Amino acid sequence: MIPYSRNRRFTGREHLIDSVKRLCERKGHNRIALHGLGGAGKTQIALEYVYQRASESDCDIFWVQGSGVLRFTEGFRAIAQRVQIPLASAETEEEGFLLSIKRWFEGPESGDWTLVIDNADNEEDFAGNNSPIAKFVPQGPRGTLIFTTRSRQVAFRQECERIGVGKMEEEEAQALFSKHFGSWGRFGDGEGQIAAMILGSVGHLPLAVVGAAAFMVETEILPSEYWAIFRENDKRMKELLLEQFSDIRRESGMTESILGTYFITFDRITKQTPTAGHLLRLIAFFDRQNIPEQLLRECGVEGMDGSIQFHRAIAKLTGFSLVTATKREDKTFYELHRLVQLSIHAYLLPEELDKWSGTALGVVSRIFPKYEHELRDTCESYIPHALADLRGLLDPNNSDMLECLSYLASVMTDLGKYDESETMNRHALEVRGKVLGPDHPDTLTSADNLALVLQYQGKYDESETVNRRALQGRERILEAGHPDTLLSVSHLAIVLGRQGKYGESETMHRRVLEGREKVLGPDHPDTLKGLHNLAIVLEHQGKYDESEAMKRRALEGREKVLGPDHPDTLASLNNLAIVLGYQGKYPESETIHRHGLEGREKVLGLDHPDTLASLNNLAIVLGYQGKYAESLTIHQRALEGREKVLGADHPNTLRSRNNLVILLRCQEK
Template identity: 25%
Template sequence: MLDDADGARMLFDYLSPDTGTIDDARAVSAKLGGLPLAIRLAGLYLAETSNNPWPDPHSIVTLAEYGDSLSKGVIPDAEARDALSHVWGLSIDLLDRRGVRFARPLLHVLSLFADAKLPFRTLLDPSILARFSAFAGITGAELWKTVVALTDLGMADQIHSDAPSSKFLKVHPLVQSVTRISNLSAVDNLELFSIAVALLHHAIEHSGIGTPKQVENWQDWDDLAPHVRALVNRAVAHELPEEFLDYLADAACGVTKYMLSRGLHEESESLTRAALRMSETALGNGHETTLHVVHDLAVVLVRRCKYFEAEAAFRRAISGLRDAVGEESPVFWSTQHDYAHFLEERGELALAESLHREILQVRMGNLDEKDPHLLTFYHCLATTLRRVGKAGEAKEIYEKVLAARTKTLGPNHQSTMHTRHHYAHALSALGLKDDAEELHRQLIEDQVSLMGEDHPSTLNNRHCLSHLLLARGDLEEAVAQVRMALEGRKRVFGEQHPATLDLRQCLASMLAERQEFTAEARQELALVVQLFADTLGAEHSLTLRTRHELAHVLSASDEAIEAQKELARIYAIQLRVLGSKHQDTRETKMCLEAERRRSSRRPGTFPLHGGGKASKRKKKRKH
């Protein structure tokens, strides 16, 4: 194989300089895998088309165009395709004669996945392959023999990581392109695609990669993500049985949850919309699987602050599931449950409370009092009650859930700790600050001991403790807790994850309380605004919230007019994007009105984003 530089020089042996740049040539050589035969055929093809004074309208005449075509999995020259197909065919025939009888179908299956490293030890399972006629009788030993044979002939490469044995397989890009366009019967194509989907489903459900929301499982989900997307995009071209379409929809749902956890919001929406197109085309708009994907899309849209689209998606899912599975189905009430959370986030607290109570009333008839699902419904109702101002009732429900979870799961189970966390917030809301602080500190101690200093739950509790300390006037320790949480999130999530940026904003806002740090805080907030805009979008609630904090710093720096203008701009966007009842919208309106009153009288303090009182900035964030 040639390296990129030698491949580029070989291309220019056939081409004039005006066909493209040296970088274009290097890119084409890389996409051809450095294969001399393929590079020669590409050079001959471009030499002919670029020198033709009357080229066909669809001809590719430059290196850049040739490279783009290869990126789409298309070899522009039919003669080159036939030649390469013949070469690979001879290689497969050789393996057949050597007794490697599964090389041809395995190569076809591998080529259906994305042009990315393939975690073959996770994906390839001989017991799954053996269920299909193309791999009847295959054993683990034969599967490994086939993988080795394909790599020995250069059709694929094993990619070695830090592990003692290779974990990934990468099919040669040209082999993959040629194999995908092989002349197979519709029946064979369908079976091979079904095999790829079955392998993916088994890897997700039974290989032990874990839930997509847990940080320790992210790498496994990241390895699978491009292959899920590739199969979802290609599924419409195959008349897959309903079972396999369900598998793909479930796989897309899992990858979407992983992407949301990683802060990849735009990518999660793109994948979910692709899965929805697949389901609608293959199954119809009213099919249960399609409606599940609509539900998933609604959840993604909420995270992207596309509330009006999310509302329409939730309504479609709820209405459709009512007809498809009935109101007694847990699936229907699971969607209602997520819709209640959406109503709460949008500021429709009374409606959210009502729906949570309705869900509980219905589910209590079907679930045992200590059923984990029922306890989750109670917990969510308590959280809504706390936010609607009914902290006393919330406290009683939290205590009931906490007792049940402690008895059945133990005091240090993650679900129990989650309830302890929210119970501390209820205590704080009732004015029991000492008890709330003690509970937060005990919870952090338990989490550090059991899960580690950098576990996301530990870091989240430090963040919440910092707000409680700030409200009690202990700025120094509040800052110390936020700094520890921030450094932890940088290590776990990375520098630009939304959770990390949120803590950078929180720390800057706290530092702004001290005059000597005002300039530093202002600079940091401006940077976080830009990072949020780049990561989540200029109109995302976290971007706007950080702009609000920056407006506070402007006001405190005697730039009240600019602060007022900025608040007005933020408020206009929040009204349009979040709606008038959203907590952030209401807080911005309150702060804007207070700033206008002050500017009409005399300079004064600026109210906190999170409260209407001047002077001390007591944050009331949702946790």
């Protein structure tokens, strides 16, 4: 009694079929659950297995729907007719009638049998021995039960051996597509490669593969045309994936679209575990990968007041395979399947989309840690989710969004991600200038932040222009000694030094140092930064003794106030080593450079621009001492890193390339 014909287009999944066979061949009563995300092909695997089993033995095969009591009852009535059990004459006798079929399975007359309970997804129907469907599921000494289910809880409560069903392998997905669309080999002009990209974009999920092929066949378009629609924008992508298609081997009444297959699961989760439904909606507006557990634990969605509620909610989502968990370095991260994310966006009403996208931005803004070098990895793990929240929310009247954007840009600068920071700072400056006016403090802060990142990128002329604009604005609305005004003076002084305008730079640096000592005190971190910056411009003018004295004072103060591993302390180490090198004190310079490099690698990471600067500077002082082999190795590493991180045309990259040429010439001599 198999309700569907054999699927002649069934492809691959041999290891899953073998797992089912292995578990079904055991003596006694067997219970197996094919468990996984909707659209993963659980029903098709069960169907292929029972056809293989029917052809190899005299085992009786039965198939019922587990999607609801009415469908299950219809299936049991059909079995009763087949095995000649008298039908119930009235509704009041129906429970006894269904129990009689259960007893038949459990008795000796039934012989060897396999019963498939398909789409057993509603946990309430299988929660316990007295649940609406579970109380009629046979046990006994023999026979095999195969459940197909999206719910891990159903598999657990029914004491099944669980077989996880996930995406297809790439080759399997391509073979399945070919059986529905046509021969893969007949593709020309890159169509096969484009088809492979389409299958990868839908996660090699069988239902999505079949649905995409069906749309192309029915509309007579090539993969390249489908791909163009798919990539146009999120709205077009969702429309494409919501297209209905026919699958004659699916339960009647089941939604036959790629995204629509998940809607019934969302309905059930929302009804049975509202907190899990809220959490799922929130997750859908983060970046779908590498979602930190802390972000979800502290999100504050309705009904999730502690760790117990969190674990119940996340277990519900992982149990339905909507969300998967991974462990890295003792930390848990979650991932949402791309199709599930798109499906949630299609499922929600427009007002719900606005509500949850705003909620997600609020959560990230509240929880995003203040950047400290000790929290570098944590900040990096939050960045993709903040970016995902900001997409589509760039409302010029949304002050919270602009504040989040501006803060995120500053974090990007601290992490050495200058191109991303520039884009964000430009947008924040443009919007704040239009909405708040050119001399609003927030607008001037955005200008100052943009000027700083332009300086880090080596765009010195534009940085000077933006710096002067920010400084002039702050001098108009603030006092000359205000910390924000002095910050703008400091940033302008630095970029002037980068351009070789040392006299003007020195004058401004002395103004900053004098103002900060007066307002903040001699040991304040900003005062020490002013001292450090003045020492650098003195060094550029050949005033090495005065520069060294100032750098030692700045280093001593930073070690005391900030600690030995703070990035500013490490910057002082690097710059003290440089001036010692200019004075010919090479052994001491080398020792300090190595110490600073070790600290930056540990604190900032191997590819941070400051780490690459330390590599470059150590290589130079090694060259001065004739240690050419080690110097060459380190120069090459610095150059490769700068080309990768800063780009081939950045001034620091060009300096590295020039330093390497100079070293090679010295070796030739």
